[in-house]
Amino acid sequence: MTINQKVNVSLMDKLGQQAKAAAIPMRSATSKQKNQALLLAASILRREHHDIITANQHDMKLGREKGLDKAMMDRLMLDEVRIEAMTQGLEQVAALPDPVGTINELVQQPSGIQLGKMRTPIGVIGMIYESRPNVTVDAAALCLKSGNAVILRGGSESIHSNRVLAACLRRALVDSGLAQDAVQLVDNTDRALVGDMLRASDYIDVIIPRGGRSLTERVANEARIPVIKHLDGICHVYVDAAADLAMASDIAVNAKTQRCGVCNALETLLVHEAVAESFLPQVIAALQAKGVEVRGCEKTNASCAVEAAQEEDWSTEYLALILSIRVVSSLEAAVEHINTYGSAHTDSIVSENYKAGQQFIRDVDSSSVMWNASTRFADGFEYGLGAEIGISTDRLHVRGPVGLEGLTTQKWVVFGHGEIRQ
Amino acid sequence: MTINQKVNVSLMDKLGQQAKAAAIPMRSATSKQKNQALLLAASILRREHHDIITANQHDMKLGREKGLDKAMMDRLMLDEVRIEAMTQGLEQVAALPDPVGTINELVQQPSGIQLGKMRTPIGVIGMIYESRPNVTVDAAALCLKSGNAVILRGGSESIHSNRVLAACLRRALVDSGLAQDAVQLVDNTDRALVGDMLRASDYIDVIIPRGGRSLTERVANEARIPVIKHLDGICHVYVDAAADLAMASDIAVNAKTQRCGVCNALETLLVHEAVAESFLPQVIAALQAKGVEVRGCEKTNASCAVEAAQEEDWSTEYLALILSIRVVSSLEAAVEHINTYGSAHTDSIVSENYKAGQQFIRDVDSSSVMWNASTRFADGFEYGLGAEIGISTDRLHVRGPVGLEGLTTQKWVVFGHGEIRQ
Numbered sequence: 001m002t003i004n005q006k007v008n009v010s011l012m013d014k015l016g017q018q019a020k021a022a023a024i025p026m027r028s029a030t031s032k033q034k035n036q037a038l039l040l041a042a043s044i045l046r047r048e049h050h051d052i053i054t055a056n057q058h059d060m061k062l063g064r065e066k067g068l069d070k071a072m073m074d075r076l077m078l079d080e081v082r083i084e085a086m087t088q089g090l091e092q093v094a095a096l097p098d099p100v101g102t103i104n105e106l107v108q109q110p111s112g113i114q115l116g117k118m119r120t121p122i123g124v125i126g127m128i129y130e131s132r133p134n135v136t137v138d139a140a141a142l143c144l145k146s147g148n149a150v151i152l153r154g155g156s157e158s159i160h161s162n163r164v165l166a167a168c169l170r171r172a173l174v175d176s177g178l179a180q181d182a183v184q185l186v187d188n189t190d191r192a193l194v195g196d197m198l199r200a201s202d203y204i205d206v207i208i209p210r211g212g213r214s215l216t217e218r219v220a221n222e223a224r225i226p227v228i229k230h231l232d233g234i235c236h237v238y239v240d241a242a243a244d245l246a247m248a249s250d251i252a253v254n255a256k257t258q259r260c261g262v263c264n265a266l267e268t269l270l271v272h273e274a275v276a277e278s279f280l281p282q283v284i285a286a287l288q289a290k291g292v293e294v295r296g297c298e299k300t301n302a303s304c305a306v307e308a309a310q311e312e313d314w315s316t317e318y319l320a321l322i323l324s325i326r327v328v329s330s331l332e333a334a335v336e337h338i339n340t341y342g343s344a345h346t347d348s349i350v351s352e353n354y355k356a357g358q359q360f361i362r363d364v365d366s367s368s369v370m371w372n373a374s375t376r377f378a379d380g381f382e383y384g385l386g387a388e389i390g391i392s393t394d395r396l397h398v399r400g401p402v403g404l405e406g407l408t409t410q411k412w413v414v415f416g417h418g419e420i421r422q
Numbered sequence: 423m424t425i426n427q428k429v430n431v432s433l434m435d436k437l438g439q440q441a442k443a444a445a446i447p448m449r450s451a452t453s454k455q456k457n458q459a460l461l462l463a464a465s466i467l468r469r470e471h472h473d474i475i476t477a478n479q480h481d482m483k484l485g486r487e488k489g490l491d492k493a494m495m496d497r498l499m500l501d502e503v504r505i506e507a508m509t510q511g512l513e514q515v516a517a518l519p520d521p522v523g524t525i526n527e528l529v530q531q532p533s534g535i536q537l538g539k540m541r542t543p544i545g546v547i548g549m550i551y552e553s554r555p556n557v558t559v560d561a562a563a564l565c566l567k568s569g570n571a572v573i574l575r576g577g578s579e580s581i582h583s584n585r586v587l588a589a590c591l592r593r594a595l596v597d598s599g600l601a602q603d604a605v606q607l608v609d610n611t612d613r614a615l616v617g618d619m620l621r622a623s624d625y626i627d628v629i630i631p632r633g634g635r636s637l638t639e640r641v642a643n644e645a646r647i648p649v650i651k652h653l654d655g656i657c658h659v660y661v662d663a664a665a666d667l668a669m670a671s672d673i674a675v676n677a678k679t680q681r682c683g684v685c686n687a688l689e690t691l692l693v694h695e696a697v698a699e700s701f702l703p704q705v706i707a708a709l710q711a712k713g714v715e716v717r718g719c720e721k722t723n724a725s726c727a728v729e730a731a732q733e734e735d736w737s738t739e740y741l742a743l744i745l746s747i748r749v750v751s752s753l754e755a756a757v758e759h760i761n762t763y764g765s766a767h768t769d770s771i772v773s774e775n776y777k778a779g780q781q782f783i784r785d786v787d788s789s790s791v792m793w794n795a796s797t798r799f800a801d802g803f804e805y806g807l808g809a810e811i812g813i814s815t816d817r818l819h820v821r822g823p824v825g826l827e828g829l830t831t832q833k834w835v836v837f838g839h840g841e842i843r844q
Contacts (some may be wrong), residue, residue, distance in 0.1 A: 024761065028785050101784065109806055113795050118438055120818055205817050213440070226648065226818045247840040254842035339446065348836075362523065363450050365542070371837025373535050382843070383834065384531050395627050396648045397819040398835045412805065412822045413783055414770075414809055416795025418669040420676035421804070 012196040015151055015184050016203025019124045023149040023177035027121050031098040033176055034145055038094035041172035042087040045137070048168055049083045055160040056133065063131075063157050075132045076158055086137040089387075093141040094385040099405045100147045103413065106369065114415040119408045121147030123205040126197050128219060130211040131155030136165045139210070140183045142389050145405035146171075149182045151204065153197055155211075156189030163187060198223040210390055227257040228402060231393045232317045233263030233345040235375040238334040238360065239283075240351035241274040247372065248350040249283045252323075254350070254374040257290040261319045263391060264346050264368075269325045270315060270334045276327045280304045284325075292321045299327035301374035314341040331356050335363045342366065345393060346378040346400075365392060423786045434618040437573050437606050438625025444601035445571040449543050451725040453520040455598055456567055460516035463507040463594035467559070470590055471505045474803040477582040478555065485553075485579050495633075496578055497554045508559040511809075515563040521827045522569045525835065536837040543569030545627040548619050550641060552633040553577030558587045559811040561632070562605045564811045566595075568829035571604045573626065575619055575634075578611035585609060619686045620645040632812055650824060654739045654816045655685030655767040657797040660756040660782065661705075662773035663696040670772040670792065671705045676796045677770070683741045685813060686768050686790075686800040690736060691747045692756045695721065698749045706747075714743045721749035736763040753778050757785045764788065767815060768800040789815060789822035 056078040063076055099119045106116040118418070125148045129135045135156055143150035156161045166185035173180045186193055198207060198219060207227045209219040216229050237255055239248040255266035271279055280303040284294050295309040306325070313324040314337070328334045333350075339345050348370035349360040357371045368378040378400060380388025385403025392398050398406035467474070478500040485498055521541045528538040545568045551557045558576055565572035576584045588607035595602045608615055620629060620641060629649045631641040636649050659677055661670040676687035693701055702725040706716050717731040728747070735746040736759070750756045753771075760769050770792035771782040779793045790800040800822060802810025807825025814820050820828035 027787060056732070109804060111799065111804060113792075113799055115803075115805055118783070118791075123787075133728050156542075186494065203693040221646075226816075244840070250840065250842055258843050295512060361540070365449060365545075366833065367538075368834040368836060369839060370535075370836040373836050374842045376843035377533065377535055377836060377838075377841065378834070382533060382535075383537055384529065394648075395831050399831060409817050409821060411788065412790040412800070414790060414792040414795050414799060416793060416799075418672065418794050420672055420796045421680050421801065 006324050008205040011188060012193065012200050012203075013185075015186065016124070016200050018181040019149040019151050019184060020203050022125050022148070022181035023121070024102040024148050024150055024184050025179050029147060029178055033178055034098065034147070034342050035094040035173050037140060037144060037176035038090045038141055038176050040175055041141070041169050042090040042152065044168045044172055045083060045087045045090070045165070048164065048278070049080060052078060052083055052161065052164050055164040058160045059131075059158055061192060066157065068157060072157070075130065076161075078133055078161060080110040082134060084268075086134050089138055090141050093145050093387055096145065096404060098145065099408050105168065106118050106415070111295065111421070112417060112419045118409040118413045120411050122407060124203055125407065126153070126200070126204040126207040126225070127151070128153045128194060128197065128207060128209045128211075128215065129155065131157035133158045133161035133165055135210060136162045136185070137169070139208075139389060140166075140169050141388055142404060142407060144182060146404045147408060149179075149184075151184050151186060151197065153186040153194060159187070159189050182314045194218075198225065201225045209389060226397070228390065228395070228398060228406070229389045229394055230263070232343040233265070233391075234267050234315065234317050234341065235264055235345055236268050236270055236338050236342055236347045237266050238331075238338070238347070238349045239272060239275060239374065240331060240349055240353060240356050241272040242353035242356060243272075243275060243279075244352055245275060245279050245282065248279065249286055251348065251350055251372070251374050252283050252415050253286050253290060255376055256287060256292055256323050257321065258376050260321050260375070263317075264375050265319070266323065266375055267316065267318055269323060270337060270340070271300070271325065271327050272331070272334070273329050274328050277303050280325070287323060290321070292323050294323050294325060296325040297327055297385060300325045317343070331359060335360065338364055338366070343393060345391070346375045348373055367391070432626075434612060434615065434622050437608065438546070438622050440603040441571040441573050441606060442625050444603035445543070445545050445786060447601050448569050448571055451569060451600055455600060456520065456569070457516040459566060459594050459598035459600050460512045460713050462597055463563070463585055463591050464512040464823075466590045466594055467505060467509045467512070467587070470586065471502060473774055474500060474583065474586050477586040480582045481553075481580055488579065490579060494553065494579070497552070498583075500555055500583060502554060508556050511560055511743070512563050512744050515567050515809055518567065518826060520567065528837070531841070534839060534841045538835050539832040540835045541827070544829060544831050545570060546625055547572045547829065548575070548622070548626040548629040548647070549573070550561040550575045550616060550619065550629060550631045550633075550637065551577065553579035555580045555583035555587055557632060558584045558607070560589070561630075561811060562588075562591050564809055564826060564829060568826045571601075571606075571831055573606050573608060573615060573619065581611050616643060616835050617639075620647065620811040623627075623647045630812060637743055641685065648819070649816070650812065650814050650820060650828070651816055652685070652812045654765040655687070655813075656689050656737065656739050656763065657686055657692050658692055658760050658764055658769040659688050659797065660692040660753070660760070660769070660771045661694060661697060661701060662753060662771055662775060662778050663694040664775035664778060665694075665697060665701075665772040666774055667697060667701050667704070670701065671708055673770065673772055673794070673796050674705055675708050675712060677798055678709060678714055678745050680796070686797050687741070688745065688797055689738065689740055690763070691745060692759060693722075693747065693749050694753070694756070695749050695751050698722070699725050702747070709745060711733050712743070714745050716745050716747060718747040719722050719749055722747045734796065739765070753781060757782065760786055760788070765815060767813070768792065768797045770795055770797050789813070
């Protein structure tokens with residue numbers, strides 16, 4: 001172990017111990033206290049907007065010198081409008097119902113005990129994300145509201161912005177009588193610390209990565225802690241033989257073009273061969289009118305000449321105005337295509353046939369499965385979660401859009417009257 | 423990579439691919455088909471009991487030669503009575519409600535879409551367990567009923583028994599029109615295969631270890647797949663200042679002595695100092711009358727002379743007729759003791775005071791928290807799950823007793839009417 005590693009390990013130990021200690025009172029914090037802290041944080045952010053922008057301009061200057069690309073610089077940038085959006089986000093989270101303490105149902109068992117499941121905080125959450133300072137505030141707000149302590153490790157290019165933002169959040173915690181270590185920033189840009197964090201199973205209960213594929217894959221491979229991860233969204237719309245074709249066209253165009261750079265956007269359109277000839281010219285014209293480049297299988301090209309799709313198109317997340325189209329011979333073939341090439345994110349059938357819709361809903365193994373709706377609805381806000389910390393493509397604990405509830409777990413609670421076991 | 427490793431990797435690849443292929447039709451299998459397979463398996467087990475016992479006697483002979491201890495030999499042994507118990511277990515699982523396909527609630531969102539969560543199988547489950555052939559049947563039954571494919575890796579000493587049992591289960595699957603590879607046995611006792619299984623993240627969605635601490639720890643350390651694990655049960659009963667002392671004594675004696683070798687048995691009794699003097703002589707006499715060796719803190723000894731408890735007693739899972747007792751100055755001190763020394767398994771307060779009970783339920787961070795009930799109730803059958811594949815001491819996905827529902831996950835389902843996103 002080099003001296004540098006030792007320093008890192010002790011920094012993570014220190015942050016971890018502090019987070020664990022803070023998680024205990026956080027578990028018992030009332031909704032009122034947590035909401036107070038969130039609202040106070042909003043007002044501190046508004047008050048300190050000059051300091052935040054100064055720190056951010058420092059990050060932007062270093063980013064320009066480092067040659068960050070335009071998209072990265074845009075994600076890094078904070079201005080008055082974005083600070084106001086962050087503060088409104090804090091206020092919105094304060095207004096959400098608190099999941100902690102909820103018991104949905106208490107059932108009496110034959111022994112006489114009353115049994116239920118109570119929502120509780122997970123404990124300590126480790127957030128690892130790219131250089132987007134707004135994530136510092138958004139993630140901390142959701143972790144705080146759900147009664148967790150959080151250790152934040154944002155991208156190194158945003159360190160100066162994050163430092164000021166984290167200080168604002170911690171001040172709000174203290175002034176609300178809560179433990180300031182419920183929000184901690186890894187105030188060190190050494191990449192080795194990410195590795196330490198991923199192995200800190202004594203302190204951190206779950207790691208949530210937010211960022212591109214390479215970050216998420218590193219986290220998934222190295223983590224010795226459960227991860228709630230978000231990988232690709234290769235989403236499909238399947239137009240069934242019994243589809244309302246006008247509806248199908250509207251849904252396909254919306255799912256592809258309403259916003260194309262997001263994970264719930266459409267990437268591959270599957271069309272039942274019985275309606276290919278009537279549907280394809282109409283939908284392709286509508287897509288091309290919106291500037292979409294269409295790539296089609298051989299049968300697609302038989303109905304309407306477009307660029308030929310290659311095998312790799314079926315497993316590509318374009319995140320751009322490109323769409324692949326495949327004609328399939330049956331609903332079963334559509335399901336098989338989706339379960340083979342898809343990413344188990346969001347897939348939709350368009351059909352007026354009851355049996356077809358039921359079968360699709362049952363057999364497609366994705367975190368969101370839809371019937372006669374645009375894939376773009378797979379979103380925490382559209383699902384009524386009020387907020388979203390990410391979209392999970394994992395199978396356990398939580399799938400799809402993750403809101404406050406996904407940041408909690410459940411414990412069994414038993415209310416007895418002196419029952420003993422016979 | 424040695425040749426041996428190559429063979430192992432390809433065996434696990436083969437089992438994994440077959441399991442993944444079988445998981446697809448299993449996902450869509452009807453309750454009727456799954457129940458038919460379970461009932462058929464029961465009748466095949468009854469019919470083949472001679473072959474099962476012959477294979478088991480072979481294992482028993484090798485076990486004796488290997489010098490297995492008495493407890494291990496007992497767990498390994500199958501006779502007519504135990505085979506009948508396994509077949510009845512299969513029939514009981516067939517009679518349980520099928521969680522797959524359940525949607526608890528469908529809520530209309532402002533956009534018009536109807537949104538709910540549907541229970542679906544997890545996919546492929548890897549079971550790793552010790553030489554207890556009944557686990558082969560119990561685990562396969564629960565995985566089958568919940569629509570999963572399972573790869574079973576039992577202890578090497580039970581390989582001949584497991585081979586016959588797995589063959590019976592696979593025959594029942596085929597004869598019910600289901601994929602026989604929904605149940606597969608790792609028919610190879612090479613310990614390296616456990617490592618291969620723990621890294622088979624391409625094929626296995628979750629690993630469930632069932633066995634002692636060393637097995638569970640190996641799995642937790644080596645697995646590159648989510649694990650539902652079961653570690654120690656260091657369970658507490660806290661007798662509050664406002665306890666009904668007769669009830670407290672009954673609960674303490676029951677929790678310690680009704681069955682002492684199990685994870686939900688009491689290990690440490692915490693007593694509020696206000697009732698120590700009146701309560702301790704009475705409960706210690708009752709415990710000693712049941713043959714319990716009592717070890718007490720200094721204050722315990724001030725009320726009633728017993729052996730002195732050492733620091734390590736507080737973190738020991740005795741699994742025997744031994745109990746440690748500590749006098750605490752407050753409810754908060756009791757909670758702190760439990761959250762420090764306990765294993766977050768099952769803890770109970772005895773109190774007639776509303777505020778004290780509420781506070782204990784909220785603040786104790788264990789998978790089961792009880793009020794005026796024996797810790798022995800933390801059990802899948804007592805909780806009405808109908809069956810239990812283990813008791814999870816993990817925080818995510820599922821905590822406490824795990825039944826069929828814990829072997830499923832949820833996907834979002836959206837029923838639309840042509841909605842598109844604005």
